[in-house]
Each structure stands twice: as C-alpha cells, then as structure tokens.
Amino acid sequence: MLLLQNVSKEYHLDEDIVFKALQNINIEIEEGEFASIMGPSGSGKSTLMHLIGLLDKPSRGKIVIEGKDVSLLNDDQLSTLRNEFVGFIFQQFNLVNKLNVMENILLPFVYARKKLDYNPEKHAVYLMERFGIINKKNTYPNKLSGGQQQRVAIARALIMKPRLVLADEPTGNLDSKTGQEILNLLKELNKEKITIVIVTHDKNVAAITRKQIKIYDGKLV
Amino acid sequence: MKNYFSFTLKTALDDFSHNKGRTFLTSLGILIGVLSVILLTAFGLGLKKYIKQQFEGLGTNLIMVMPGKGISGGPRGMASSVGGISFDERDLISLKRIKNASYIVPFFIKFANIKAPKKTEYVEMAGSNADVFPVLNLSIEYGQAFKKSDAEQGRKKIVLGPGIAKKLFGSAQESLYQDVKVGEQNYQVIGITKAKGGGGLGAPSIDDHVYLPYKSLASYNDSKKFFAFYLKTDEDKNIQLVKDEVTKILGRRYKTDEFSVGEQTDILNTVNSIFGALNFVLVGIAAISLLVGGIGIMNIMYVAVSERIREIGIRRALGARKNDILLHFLMEAVILSSMGGIFGLLMAFVVVFFIQNLFPAYIDLVSVLMAIGVSSGIGIIFGVFPAKKAADLSPIDAIRYE
Numbered sequence: 001m002l003l004l005q006n007v008s009k010e011y012h013l014d015e016d017i018v019f020k021a022l023q024n025i026n027i028e029i030e031e032g033e034f035a036s037i038m039g040p041s042g043s044g045k046s047t048l049m050h051l052i053g054l055l056d057k058p059s060r061g062k063i064v065i066e067g068k069d070v071s072l073l074n075d076d077q078l079s080t081l082r083n084e085f086v087g088f089i090f091q092q093f094n095l096v097n098k099l100n101v102m103e104n105i106l107l108p109f110v111y112a113r114k115k116l117d118y119n120p121e122k123h124a125v126y127l128m129e130r131f132g133i134i135n136k137k138n139t140y141p142n143k144l145s146g147g148q149q150q151r152v153a154i155a156r157a158l159i160m161k162p163r164l165v166l167a168d169e170p171t172g173n174l175d176s177k178t179g180q181e182i183l184n185l186l187k188e189l190n191k192e193k194i195t196i197v198i199v200t201h202d203k204n205v206a207a208i209t210r211k212q213i214k215i216y217d218g219k220l221v
Numbered sequence: 222m223k224n225y226f227s228f229t230l231k232t233a234l235d236d237f238s239h240n241k242g243r244t245f246l247t248s249l250g251i252l253i254g255v256l257s258v259i260l261l262t263a264f265g266l267g268l269k270k271y272i273k274q275q276f277e278g279l280g281t282n283l284i285m286v287m288p289g290k291g292i293s294g295g296p297r298g299m300a301s302s303v304g305g306i307s308f309d310e311r312d313l314i315s316l317k318r319i320k321n322a323s324y325i326v327p328f329f330i331k332f333a334n335i336k337a338p339k340k341t342e343y344v345e346m347a348g349s350n351a352d353v354f355p356v357l358n359l360s361i362e363y364g365q366a367f368k369k370s371d372a373e374q375g376r377k378k379i380v381l382g383p384g385i386a387k388k389l390f391g392s393a394q395e396s397l398y399q400d401v402k403v404g405e406q407n408y409q410v411i412g413i414t415k416a417k418g419g420g421g422l423g424a425p426s427i428d429d430h431v432y433l434p435y436k437s438l439a440s441y442n443d444s445k446k447f448f449a450f451y452l453k454t455d456e457d458k459n460i461q462l463v464k465d466e467v468t469k470i471l472g473r474r475y476k477t478d479e480f481s482v483g484e485q486t487d488i489l490n491t492v493n494s495i496f497g498a499l500n501f502v503l504v505g506i507a508a509i510s511l512l513v514g515g516i517g518i519m520n521i522m523y524v525a526v527s528e529r530i531r532e533i534g535i536r537r538a539l540g541a542r543k544n545d546i547l548l549h550f551l552m553e554a555v556i557l558s559s560m561g562g563i564f565g566l567l568m569a570f571v572v573v574f575f576i577q578n579l580f581p582a583y584i585d586l587v588s589v590l591m592a593i594g595v596s597s598g599i600g601i602i603f604g605v606f607p608a609k610k611a612a613d614l615s616p617i618d619a620i621r622y623e
Binding site for chain 1: 225228231235236239532536538542616617
C-alpha cells in the first residue's frame with residue numbers, strides 16, 4: 001500500500017551546512033498493518049511521518065502510494081490524497097478552537113471533492129458515540145480534557161474513512177491511563193482493517209504494534 | 222458546498238466576535254467611507270431633484286429671452302447683475318407677432334418695500350402682464366388675478382404670493398382686498414396665488430413674490446424697460462420654431478450676442494452639469510477614505526493570517542487546497558468590509574431621514590447597490606494579498622508553527 005524507496009530528506013540550514021534528516025530510507029507498509037516508527041527526538045521520525053502524510057516532499061527517493069509515485073502529484077492532488085487517503089492524529093490534538101466537536105470532526109468533509117457513499121453527519125455521530133464523546137457534540141475544544149480532545153481528533157481522522165491513519169505521539173500529551181485508552185482504541189481500529197502507523201519515542205507504545213521500525217540519526221536500524 | 226460556506230462563514234464570524242474591538246475599528250474605516258460617499262451622493266441627487274422640480278413647475282414649453290449670453294437662472298435676482306441691453310415695449314409688440322406662441326410675458330423685476338398697515342416687507346416684485354399667471358403655472362387661491370384690461374390700463378392692483386401675504390397680514394385670506402403701499406402708490410390686493418413651496422437652500426420662495434401690472438410701475442420704470450420675456454408655445458414641438466423666430470425678430474434690432482433665447486431644458490442641463498461636476502469631485506474626495514479603509518482591512522487580514530498559521534496548517538493537513546485557504550481569508554475580508562459598508566449605508570439612511578426637512582437629500586437604489594458592491598469589492602482587492610500569503614504557506618511549516 002505504501003512504499004518508501006531510498007528516501008532522503010535534507011535541509012539547507014545555511015549556504016554550506018546541510019542537515020541530513022533522513023538518509024536512504026526503505027519502508028514498506030502493507031494494507032492493514034499496525035506499525036510504529038520509533039526513535040528518540042531528533043532521530044528524524046517526525047520528518048518521516050510528514051513525508052508519509054504527504055505534508056512534505058523528499059529530497060531524493062520515491063514515495064509510492066497504491067502504485068502511484070506521489071512526487072508526480074501537484075499541490076491540489078496531494079491535498080486531495082491527504083483528504084481521502086490519510087487520517088492524522090497529532091500529539092497537540094490540533095483541533096480548531098473556533099469549531100465545536102461535531103464541526104471539528106466534519107472539517108475534512110468540508111474539503112472533500114468526492115461524493116461520499118455515506119452520510120458524514122451520521123458517521124460523525126456514530127464515531128462520537130463509539131468514543132464516548134457524544135454528549136460533548138456541541139462543546140468547544142478548550143472545554144475538553146486532553147483525552148477527550150484526542151478522541152475528537154481520532155474521530156476527525158476517521159470521518160473520511162481513510163485507508164491509513166497516521167498518529168504522531170498520540171499519547172505524548174496524555175497521562176498514562178488515558179494514553180493507554182487511546183492506544184487500545186487504535187488497536188481496535190486496526191482490527192477493522194485500517195492501516196495504522198504510530199510515530200513515537202516511547203518503547204511501551206511501540207510494543208503494542210506488530211511492525212516496529214526503529215530510526216536513529218536519520219537511518220533505519 | 223452548503224457546508225463549505227457555512228463553515229467558513231462560521232469561523233470568520235467567530236473570529237470577529239473574539240476580536241470585537243479590532244473588527245469594529247477595521248470596519249469603521251469602510252463605514253466612514255461608505256457613509257460619506259452615500260451622503261454626498263444623496264445630497265447631489267436631492268439637489269438635482271429639487272432644481273428639476275423648480276423648473277418643471279414652470280412647464281416645459283417655456284422659452285426665456287434674456288439680455289447677454291448667460292442662460293443660467295431665471296430672471297429673478299438677475300436684474301441688476303446682468304448688464305447690456307434691456308428690452309422695451311417695441312420688442313414686446315414685435316414679439317407678439319409670433320404665431321405659435323400662445324403667451325408672451327414681459328418682466329420688469331424690482332426689489333422694493335411693500336407696506337401693509339402693520340408691517341413692511343422687502344420683496345421681489347414682478348411687473349408683468351395678465352399672462353404671467355398661466356406662463357408661470359400660478360393658480361389663484363383667493364380672489365382673482367389681474368385682467369388684461371387691468372394690465373393695459375396700469376391699474377393699481379396687486380397679486381400676492383401666499384408667503385408674503387401671510388407675513389404682511391397674518392393669513393392669506395385676511396390680506397384679500399386690503400390696501401398695500403408700494404413706494405408712494407396704493408395698491409389693492411385682488412388675489413393670492415396658491416402655495417408652490419420651494420425656497421430653502423437660502424433662495425427666496427416663489428411664494429414670497431408679488432405680481433403687478435408693469436404699466437402701474439411708472440415711478441420705477443418710466444421708460445418701460447424689461448429685463449426678460451417669457452414665451453409659452455402652444456405645443457412642445459414648436460419650441461425650436463418659436464426660438465428661431467424670436468432670434469430673427471430681435472436680431473434685427475440687436476446683435477446676436479447681446480441677447481439669448483433659451484428654454485427650460487437648456488438651463489436645467491447647465492445647472493445639472495455644474496452640480497454634477499461638483500458632486501463628482503466631492504464624491505471622489507470621499508472615496509479616498511474608502512481606500513484608507515481598504516488598507517486597514519489589508520493590514521488586519523495580514524495580522525489574522527499570521528495569528529492563524531497553525532490553523533491554516535491543520536486545514537491543509539486535513540485536505541484543504543491552496544484555493545480553499547485563499548477563499549477562506551478572502552471571504553473574511555469581504556465580510557469585514559461589507560459589514561462596514563452595510564452599517565455605513567444604514568447610518569446614511571438615518572442621517573438622510575433626519576435632515577430631510579432641511580434638505581431634500583435622498584438615497585436611490587443605485588447608491589445602495591454601489592455601497593454593497595464597492596465595499597465587497599474593497600474586501601476582495603485588499604483581502605487578496607493576505608489571503609494569497611495564507612494560501613502559499615507550506616503545510617509542513619504552518620502545522621509546525623508555534
């Protein structure tokens with residue numbers, strides 16, 4: 001489903017100082033995989049996640065999603081792919097404070113170009129019920145606990161029924177109990193054939209995944 | 222699509238309500254601009270309408286013959302200011318030969334004191350003949366107009382405008398058949414004209430005029446000179462014909478640049494073009510404030526973009542395209558400026574409503590559409606650069622922005 005071939009990412013910090021964030025990364029993620037990308041901070045795992053999430057482009061190498069080389073796509077096509085193919089879960093939750101829970105969950109649908117074969121409002125209600133936040137439907141994010149916010153973020157990531165869910169340190173801002181609940185949730189989702197990739201520095205988090213990709217200093221180990 | 226706009230609108234309005242003071246001040250620039258443009262336009266329109274009404278009161282088939290070249294204003298008040306030739310009874314007799322003119326009226330204009338037993342007023346007197354009433358579209362409310370014979374014999378009869386009648390005697394009815402003194406001569410009030418209104422703008426009201434047979438004014442006008450002639454044609458279409466004839470007849474005695482033959486529409490057009498130009502300049506100056514308001518919007522939109530870089534990043538991550546972000550901020554800018562525009566328009570309506578008694582200003586549909594169109598246009602023009610900046614942010618930089 002997802003293939004990274006010899007992917008490198010470099011940043012030009014100054015005229016002659018080049019920071020190699022990623023070097024020759026080769027990763028293959030199968031449909032329905034439950035994977036983690038683990039490494040300490042500064043190892044390049046976030047850069048890797050941004051590349052997989054189509055937020056950034058590699059300096060060299062190829063990223064292939066369902067047989068398509070994404071480097072050939074233009075900005076609009078990448079946006080559409082992010083909208084339909086990927087669901088993001090962030091450490092900072094990244095909800096829009098001006099929108100209530102229901103609206104936050106529906107936000108990706110606002111930018112959808114394809115006709116959905118389901119009712120997104122109904123699907124949002126289903127997700128809220130499932131994640132135990134239905135009574136917060138009209139609440140604004142700043143009135144929610146961290147765990148509740150992350151549940152909203154997961155519901156938002158799922159509203160477009162994506163094939164891939166990318167979670168960047170999903171438990172990083174949560175206490176251990178809440179963090180565990182969130183991880184269990186992701187585990188459950190994976191059982192429903194959703195491919196999940198968790199980016200983390202935490203061994204315990206990585207331990208629950210089937211496939212563990214370790215990264216150090218921009219290289220796979 | 223419905224969702225798309227309601228979401229964008231909601232986030233925009235929400236942003237405004239979180240920054241009430243900022244939103245208010247930003248829209249205020251546009252508000253002031255729209256208010257001043259609309260008000261000045263309303264004054265211009267009101268003035269134009271007022272002048273038109275004044276002219277139409279005299280009828281459209283009216284021809285005015287005056288000394289000099291100037292056709293800009295009636296005979297009133299011009300008597301002393303225009304030099305050159307003055308017409309006399311010989312001209313009147315020759316003009317009477319014109320076939321298609323149903324009325325020909327000479328005017329001798331004089332400002333003088335008119336004395337009632339209890340009061341004296343300084344008025345504009347029109348010495349003319351009996352046809353002055355149909356020519357000026359004046360009807361008689363009380364009593365009657367002086368007759369042809371009165372005019373020819375120079376009888377001391379006077380018709381008062383209702384305004385001056387009220388000033389002299391307390392009411393129009395009471396003045397009827399009373400005696401007034403014009404200079405050393407006693408006149409009998411035989412009629413009072415129906416009120417026509419007008420005046421205001423500092424001009425004397427036509428209701429304050431008095432009419433007397435020109436032949437009765439020998440003490441003022443011994444040689445029977447006239448300042449102007451008014452002719453009324455029997456049909457509108459004969460206007461040019463009669464004008465040509467007047468020019469031909471008077472041309473035998475005077476040089477063609479010593480007198481002018483004009484009609485209502487000439488004067489109306491002249492006046493309109495003068496006021497039109499003046500108004501255009503004023504509205505142009507007021508439009509500068511719209512420009513300043515637009516710059517204010519641009520400034521605040523840049524601030525809004527830099528405050529919301531992270532939000533832009535989130536939206537991009539969730540699938541928003543560059544154009545979605547562009548449209549989002551453009552909509553906010555347009556809402557901001559059209560809010561100013563709409564409130565400016567409402568305030569203009571309020572101002573016009575309250576000054577209507579003093580000044581006949583009015584707001585037409587074109588102004589309303591212009592206010593809304595121009596203020597939205599300003600939003601688009603000045604919003605597009607900040608919106609472009611937002612759209613061009615790279616998703617990765619935006620979402621990592623702290």
